[in-house]
Amino acid sequence: PPTDILFDSFTCGLNACCGLSGTEGDNAHCWGLNDEGQTDPPPGTFVKVSLGGGRHACGILESGEMVCWGGASGFQGAPSPTAVLPGNYVDLSAAHYLTCGVLADGTGKCWGSDKYGQASPPDLVYETIRSGTVHSCGITETSEIECWGSESLNRCDHPDGGFIAIDVNQLHSCAVTVDAL
Secondary structure (H helix, E strand, C coil): CCCCCCCCEEEECCCEEEEECCCCCCCEEEEECCCCCCCCCCCCCEEEEEEECCCEEEEEECCCCEEEEECHHHHCCCCCCEEEECCCEEEEEECCCEEEEEECCCEEEEEECCCCCCCCCCCCEEEEEEECCCEEEEEECCCCEEEEECCHHHCCCCCCCCEEEEEECCCCEEEEEHHHC
């Protein structure tokens, strides 16, 4: 990793990481394996960035547009090496072969591999969505968890209650309850 940059946030996938430094200028910096261009962020001021499975990365620009770079496997149907996805995005999650985002109105959108339904979020209002390899989960506007995709190994089973954060991996998901505040 760059040692001369102070990062406000960072994200890692397989063999690569990206981080944001500050809120002005070309603030996305990535390092690690770069076999598909995943560590070559385009210019711009990003408010969030996510690296998925080490193959591609996506970030939300201060304008709300989402920009993805690297291997096209994570955002099938979008041109490579860089794709600009219009909209007013407030959250994103790049995963192994898919990417999900949340628009300002709470609409969940996913694209890429949908073999198990992992890129087909139910029509709900979301605060955040996190995507894994074969399943995805989101926290709805009512702070409840909703999961979709592969049911094997009980991936989509989740506890009841209110939640403020969630993360999804290949075989499991974890969440933080509102009681943690």
